[in-house]
Amino acid sequence: MGTALLHTDQTIISYTIAAVALPLAASIINFCLPVKSKAAGWISTLAILVGCVLSAIVFARVWNQQPLHTQKLWFTIGNTKVFAGILLNNLSALLLLLVSLIALPVHIYSTAYMKHDDRYSRYFTYLSFFCFSMLALVVADSMVLFYAFWELVGFSSYLLIGFWFTKDKAVQANKKAFIMNRIGDIGLLSAIIIIFAQFHTFDIDALFGQHGLVKFMGPDNGQWAFAPDRMPSNYGSVWTRGAMTTLPAIWQYIACAGIFLAVAAKSAQFPLHTWLPDAMEGPTSVSALIHAATMVAAGVFLLGRVYPLFTDTELTVLAVIGCFTAFMAATIALTQNDLKRVLAYSTISQLGYMILAMGVGAYGSSLFHLATHAFFKCLLFLVAGVVIHEMQHIKEENNLDIDPQNIQYMGGLRKKLPLTFIVAIVGSLALIGIPLTSGYLSKDGILIQAFEWSEGRSAWLKLIPAGALFTSWLTAFYVSRLIVKIFFGEFRLLKHHPDIKLHISDGGWQYRVPLILLAVCSLFPLFSLNPFFYEKAWLFESLKPAEFMARENIYHTIIPIGVNILSVFVMYAAYAIYVKRNTFSFPQTGFFYRLSYNQWYLDKIYKKVIVKPILGLGKTCFWFDRNIINGLIHSIERLSRAVADLTAWCDKYIVDGFLHSMAALVQSIGNFARKFQNGKVQYYLYSMLLIVLVLFILKILI
Amino acid sequence: MITLTDFLLVGALLFCTGMYMIVSKRNSIQVLIGIELMLNAAILNLVAFGKYDKLNNGGQVFALFAIVLAAATTAVALAIVLNVYRRYKTIDPDEIKNLRD
Numbered sequence: 001m002g003t004a005l006l007h008t009d010q011t012i013i014s015y016t017i018a019a020v021a022l023p024l025a026a027s028i029i030n031f032c033l034p035v036k037s038k039a040a041g042w043i044s045t046l047a048i049l050v051g052c053v054l055s056a057i058v059f060a061r062v063w064n065q066q067p068l069h070t071q072k073l074w075f076t077i078g079n080t081k082v083f084a085g086i087l088l089n090n091l092s093a094l095l096l097l098l099v100s101l102i103a104l105p106v107h108i109y110s111t112a113y114m115k116h117d118d119r120y121s122r123y124f125t126y127l128s129f130f131c132f133s134m135l136a137l138v139v140a141d142s143m144v145l146f147y148a149f150w151e152l153v154g155f156s157s158y159l160l161i162g163f164w165f166t167k168d169k170a171v172q173a174n175k176k177a178f179i180m181n182r183i184g185d186i187g188l189l190s191a192i193i194i195i196f197a198q199f200h201t202f203d204i205d206a207l208f209g210q211h212g213l214v215k216f217m218g219p220d221n222g223q224w225a226f227a228p229d230r231m232p233s234n235y236g237s238v239w240t241r242g243a244m245t246t247l248p249a250i251w252q253y254i255a256c257a258g259i260f261l262a263v264a265a266k267s268a269q270f271p272l273h274t275w276l277p278d279a280m281e282g283p284t285s286v287s288a289l290i291h292a293a294t295m296v297a298a299g300v301f302l303l304g305r306v307y308p309l310f311t312d313t314e315l316t317v318l319a320v321i322g323c324f325t326a327f328m329a330a331t332i333a334l335t336q337n338d339l340k341r342v343l344a345y346s347t348i349s350q351l352g353y354m355i356l357a358m359g360v361g362a363y364g365s366s367l368f369h370l371a372t373h374a375f376f377k378c379l380l381f382l383v384a385g386v387v388i389h390e391m392q393h394i395k396e397e398n399n400l401d402i403d404p405q406n407i408q409y410m411g412g413l414r415k416k417l418p419l420t421f422i423v424a425i426v427g428s429l430a431l432i433g434i435p436l437t438s439g440y441l442s443k444d445g446i447l448i449q450a451f452e453w454s455e456g457r458s459a460w461l462k463l464i465p466a467g468a469l470f471t472s473w474l475t476a477f478y479v480s481r482l483i484v485k486i487f488f489g490e491f492r493l494l495k496h497h498p499d500i501k502l503h504i505s506d507g508g509w510q511y512r513v514p515l516i517l518l519a520v521c522s523l524f525p526l527f528s529l530n531p532f533f534y535e536k537a538w539l540f541e542s543l544k545p546a547e548f549m550a551r552e553n554i555y556h557t558i559i560p561i562g563v564n565i566l567s568v569f570v571m572y573a574a575y576a577i578y579v580k581r582n583t584f585s586f587p588q589t590g591f592f593y594r595l596s597y598n599q600w601y602l603d604k605i606y607k608k609v610i611v612k613p614i615l616g617l618g619k620t621c622f623w624f625d626r627n628i629i630n631g632l633i634h635s636i637e638r639l640s641r642a643v644a645d646l647t648a649w650c651d652k653y654i655v656d657g658f659l660h661s662m663a664a665l666v667q668s669i670g671n672f673a674r675k676f677q678n679g680k681v682q683y684y685l686y687s688m689l690l691i692v693l694v695l696f697i698l699k700i701l702i
Numbered sequence: 703m704i705t706l707t708d709f710l711l712v713g714a715l716l717f718c719t720g721m722y723m724i725v726s727k728r729n730s731i732q733v734l735i736g737i738e739l740m741l742n743a744a745i746l747n748l749v750a751f752g753k754y755d756k757l758n759n760g761g762q763v764f765a766l767f768a769i770v771l772a773a774a775t776t777a778v779a780l781a782i783v784l785n786v787y788r789r790y791k792t793i794d795p796d797e798i799k800n801l802r803d
Contacts, residue, residue, distance in 0.1 A: 377765060679800060680796050682725050682733075686725055
């Protein structure tokens with residue numbers, strides 16, 4: 001591959017590498033700076049700015065061109081060569097540009113938002129590290145490399161959620177996010193291993209590319225084999241049946257389930273979505289970049305990469321899960337009072353749309369929605385950041401005991417924060433999908449294609465587009481509720497504390513520029529010159545499947561009109577309910593209200609069904625360890641100590657006693673003999689005389 | 703008639719006297735005298751046994767020789783006693799214990 005590269009291609013590759021490596025360099029530099037250094041923010045911003053420009057150049061060269069692929073030998077295990085390299089096609093080029101484009105305003109915003117933080121440079125270290133991981137993730141060409149960056153993305157998200165690690169909630173949240181993501185990582189890892197066992201390569205291009213292996217294989221007669229219906233005739237001679245050993249078909253299902261688990265964990269799909277609302281404990285700018293726009297899109301990106309792996313049935317399962325997630329998250333968002341939590345559930349809901357779109361074969365629309373959603377959700381989070389920042393300001397100035405994220409205390413802020421209000425309206429309209437915004441283009445695309453897909457399928461599957469449609473009205477309602485509660489009506493805090501001072505404003509240019517930039521990107525001209533027909537969007541046209549149906553059926557007209565008229569009506573209803581409270585108010589005791597307010601009790605169910613038993617198991621193991629294993633060890637210890645004591649006693653009194661008594665005997669004999677050696681000459685003579693006498697006597701007697 | 707036994711009895715008496723003096727006296731000179739007594743007892747025996755000599759007067763001559771030797775040893779011993787006195791300021795053999803281990 002490498003030899004065939006043209007000169008221009010090589011330039012593009014080096015630009016890509018630079019765009020990926022710059023945030024890493026910034027991260028390393030910031031890591032070496034003192035923790036309060038204000039230079040950190042500008043180093044990271046500069047890195048991402050240059051990276052952004054480079055990504056734009058790369059994007060311009062790669063978009064709608066032949067995919068670029070270069071790789072080098074990384075390492076060899078046995079006969080298996082593992083390559084590492086860069087794969088640039090439409091998908092990765094789009095994500096490369098998108099991530100750096102979103103990261104840029106967030107970086108600028110963060111320089112102001114985190115200004116008073118004690119660990120300012122650490123924040124930018126982590127943020128740059130995240131950007132590096134995410135950018136590397138989108139351009140990696142090997143499953144192994146992909147997995148490595150997938151992990152790094154999760155890890156930097158963990159660091160940033162727990163950035164304020166002195167708050168207990170933040171620690172719990174980052175732990176939860178990490179554990180949930182680990183579950184997904186297990187799925188991805190097993191899928192990679194299974195795919196390798198089947199195809200003997202980690203190369204994404206060789207597996208899932210235009211002439212990829214995966215395309216031609218499917219479950220067939222209980223074997224994961226070359227599916228005759230998938231195989232083009234001219235490939236028959238090259239890839240013969242005997243060339244590879246194939247695995248049983250069950251492995252294909254397990255691999256798909258693994259991939260789905262990974263997608264569900266990263267992109268917060270049911271049943272692994274509960275970490276995302278908790279992840280809002282991190283700084284709001286982080287939520288905007290990671291937990292709204294980029295990292296959570298990694299799951300959808302992964303689906304896009306491995307799309308050919310999925311069979312029709314598996315795609316249907318995806319669609320069902322996506323639809324259910326979208327609906328569930330939207331219903332939860334209806335009643336939440338925490339500003340960021342509403343946005344988090346709306347993110348889950350929108351991600352559900354993307355998965356749904358993948359499931360119904362609307363590959364292009366899914367990625368299109370990913371791109372548009374990234375802009376307007378990032379914008380909404382940054383707006384939330386401004387609002388929370390100002391509420392925090394009021395709280396600190398007046399020494400109030402309020403939660404600055406609770407929308408119950410807000411209201412009427414449109415007069416105080418005019419710019420924020422305007423961009424928030426733009427973001428919300430895009431989220432609802434009102435014409436002239438980018439969200440309209442992408443969301444209606446998904447809805448229309450979902451309806452087209454359900455045509456000719458069973459009645460149950462017709463529920464999917466219907467659910468998506470219903471969810472879009474729910475979206476309209478909760479977004480309107482949020483906006484109305486924050487920006488319209490009276491400032492409710494004044495009711496309880498009439499004498500507080502309000503010194504709040506939109507903030508400096510670091511706040512204004514990113515907001516304006518993202519608001520402009522949330523409007524239609526960036527994506528399509530025609531604000532009403534999503535098929536005309538350049539992004540969609542390049543990603544759409546070949547057999548895409550043209551504007552020929554009734555859905556293309558009826559759905560946008562129906563959705564939007566009802567949405568506008570729903571928005572007005574929300575306005576009427578929440579501004580003019582007296583007309584109508586929801587009972588807050590019903591079953592549905594409690595179900596929604598408690599987030600479908602999923603957290604509680606998980607706690608009861610999974611966390612409690614696991615903790616119980618842990619406690620049992622601990623008890624077992626403490627009492628049985630330790631008891632056993634302690635009794636062995638006591639036994640051996642008793643044996644040792646016995647041995648010591650024997651040693652001391654028997655062995656040593658014998659030796660000591662011998663020594664004492666010899667000593668006493670010596671002392672006895674010494675008495676004769678007293679130096680007196682006459683005494684010696686006595687002794688001699690005595691001995692001679694004794695000898696004589698003995699001689700005589702014997 | 704004075705028999706050999708009488709000589710031997712006198713000799714034994716002399717020897718025992720000398721022996722007693724050697725072990726009991728507190729004065730080195732007296733100890734020396736004891737030694738001389740014992741020597742003389744031996745010489746007396748030599749002279750007494752001289753009666754049975756095959757060679758004439760062999761015992762007498764040997765006795766004379768022994769007397770001379772005794773005189774010589776006495777001289778040496780007295781010199782030693784003198785030196786001991788100079789050094790220890792006493793001639794009590796009990797006081798001089800440098801032979802001890």
